[in-house]
Amino acid sequence: MKALQHLNKYFLFYKWPLLLGLIITVAARIFAVYVPQYIGSSTDIIKNYLENNTTSIAEVREALVINIAFILGATLLSALLTFLMRQTFIVVSRRIEFDLKNEIYQQYQNLSLDFYKKNRTGDLMSRISEDVSKVRAYLGPAIMNTVSTITMFIVVIAYMISKAPMLTLYTVAPFPILSYAIYKLSRSINQRSSMVQLYLSKLSTFTQEAFSGISVIKSYGLEKENNNSFIALSNASKEKNIDLVKIQSFFFPLMALLIGGSNILVIFIGGKQVINGNIELGVVVEFLLYVNMLTWPVASVGWIADMVQRAEASQERINQFLQEKPSIVNKEKGHTPIHGKISFNNLNFTYEDTNIHALKNISFSINTGETLAIIGKTGSGKSTILELIGRLYDVPDGELLIDDKPITTFNLNELRKAIGYVPQDAFLFSDSIKNNILFGKADATKAEMIQAAKNAAVHNNISNFKNGYETVLGERGITLSGGQKQRVSIARAIIKDPEILLFDDCLSAVDTETEEEILNNLHRISKNKTTIIVSHRISSAKNADKIIVLEDGNIIQQGTHNQLINKKGYYQELYIKQLSEKEH
Numbered sequence: 001m002k003a004l005q006h007l008n009k010y011f012l013f014y015k016w017p018l019l020l021g022l023i024i025t026v027a028a029r030i031f032a033v034y035v036p037q038y039i040g041s042s043t044d045i046i047k048n049y050l051e052n053n054t055t056s057i058a059e060v061r062e063a064l065v066i067n068i069a070f071i072l073g074a075t076l077l078s079a080l081l082t083f084l085m086r087q088t089f090i091v092v093s094r095r096i097e098f099d100l101k102n103e104i105y106q107q108y109q110n111l112s113l114d115f116y117k118k119n120r121t122g123d124l125m126s127r128i129s130e131d132v133s134k135v136r137a138y139l140g141p142a143i144m145n146t147v148s149t150i151t152m153f154i155v156v157i158a159y160m161i162s163k164a165p166m167l168t169l170y171t172v173a174p175f176p177i178l179s180y181a182i183y184k185l186s187r188s189i190n191q192r193s194s195m196v197q198l199y200l201s202k203l204s205t206f207t208q209e210a211f212s213g214i215s216v217i218k219s220y221g222l223e224k225e226n227n228n229s230f231i232a233l234s235n236a237s238k239e240k241n242i243d244l245v246k247i248q249s250f251f252f253p254l255m256a257l258l259i260g261g262s263n264i265l266v267i268f269i270g271g272k273q274v275i276n277g278n279i280e281l282g283v284v285v286e287f288l289l290y291v292n293m294l295t296w297p298v299a300s301v302g303w304i305a306d307m308v309q310r311a312e313a314s315q316e317r318i319n320q321f322l323q324e325k326p327s328i329v330n331k332e333k334g335h336t337p338i339h340g341k342i343s344f345n346n347l348n349f350t351y352e353d354t355n356i357h358a359l360k361n362i363s364f365s366i367n368t369g370e371t372l373a374i375i376g377k378t379g380s381g382k383s384t385i386l387e388l389i390g391r392l393y394d395v396p397d398g399e400l401l402i403d404d405k406p407i408t409t410f411n412l413n414e415l416r417k418a419i420g421y422v423p424q425d426a427f428l429f430s431d432s433i434k435n436n437i438l439f440g441k442a443d444a445t446k447a448e449m450i451q452a453a454k455n456a457a458v459h460n461n462i463s464n465f466k467n468g469y470e471t472v473l474g475e476r477g478i479t480l481s482g483g484q485k486q487r488v489s490i491a492r493a494i495i496k497d498p499e500i501l502l503f504d505d506c507l508s509a510v511d512t513e514t515e516e517e518i519l520n521n522l523h524r525i526s527k528n529k530t531t532i533i534v535s536h537r538i539s540s541a542k543n544a545d546k547i548i549v550l551e552d553g554n555i556i557q558q559g560t561h562n563q564l565i566n567k568k569g570y571y572q573e574l575y576i577k578q579l580s581e582k583e584h
């Protein structure tokens, strides 16, 4: 139960509704207990009338009517209170579920990039959905049923003992067996339903992949093979479902068997006591009703025990993530204005997970308002430089200075607000183009949005869509071409009007003419900004104030375009190669 202690703060927060729920539950159960008493008493009234005939039929009728009125009243009150009981406990459990999901999501947002590298997306999703659901089952049904069962037990058993102690003993004797049997059965059912869930998620992952990659499947003519794989998976899933149904079918027969056993005991032992004159017939009737009334709570002890165990395991998984500390810590909460000078001094960087030494003894500097181009073969460390400037990773070896101060001395939020970053794989949300651009600045005006799109040379494309900026992208909407995606992503960075602009090979999918147009626009709007352009193309780099050439994590050349084309080396070779490609 240690992991579940995390939920205590929520219990404390919702203590009043929970206390109310407790009072209501106790009251509901007390009223429910009255019903068998009146039924038992009515049986005795009829029995006495039939045996002795001392009372008149009018008196019997009157006594029965009073009893029926009490039965009705107690049932109605108990039903009303049971309704309120659910309203309090279940509603509180839903509220805590909501709070817990928010807590987890907020933690996900705070955690650094390395956390996402270490953990699979499916795992992140299942902890915030399935695990929270299991914890919710503990918060709602489990606690509600526990309170209800305990109350019912105390009230009913105390009453039964006061009426017929021996008969009570015989009546409750099979209960532990019932609880244990249901516990075992619930465990088995839950294990099997976990398997069913697992196969369900395998099936949905499979179909999702198949649909996303449908063009590959079709172009390779693999429809049949794909279909067969689906059938195999689907069959396995069906088997798991059948396994579950088999064990589920035991549930109600087992309950019926155990209730039947208890009923027989009550009739047998109670009947003997009635014959001996120890108790009235009405008591046997009452006990029969109590047995049936207690069966579900008794069964639920086993069910709840399993539910709590599962909730405990789930909460443990949730706590694991909640206790993770972000590897990038914001030490500075105050205002730290950024101008945009960036310096790397003897910087080394190794990715912890792969142990790849991505940057080796890197030193360069770029002043506010200047443009730096980074050229280099694939895997040479270009993106890593940009990620370090965005402080997606911290640098253990060497210096990374912004405005001549260590990057860690800046308020992390302000640093990231000061950066407009266009990643290599332009990611757009399944939302309208407008919202995708405004992601960079939520309160931007329409004119600002259009200007950003014009600067990114994508305004004309967007205007040609039927719904213009309202065009929805992604699964529900249209698919943009690679170049269009890149340009919307550039517009998103530009609209932010940041001090530092980082472009990671984001012009690779646009033609050279459009590239030229965007670069000219950037040159105009980034006069006071620091701009870094990562590219494989000389055309993107040639106008930069400074160019560095990377190879295998080392700076192998640096200078201006004119200096570098006149020096033997990678840049000159690339220049000649791309020049001749252009001419052909």
Ligand SMILES: Nc1ncnc2c1ncn2[C@@H]1O[C@H](COP(=O)(O)OP(=O)(O)OP(=O)(O)O)[C@@H](O)[C@H]1O
Residues within 6 Å of the ligand: 117, 351, 353, 354, 356, 358, 376, 377, 378, 379, 380, 381, 382, 383, 384, 385, 424, 505
């Ligand atoms: N998140 C990561 N975790 C581990 N290793 C990484 C990670 N990102 C990059 N690397 C490795 O670091 C090296 C440099 O990668 P980087 O992405 O910086 O190169 P790049 O020059 O931008 O390449 P490209 O032009 O293909 O984008 C590569 O060997 C790469 O495999």
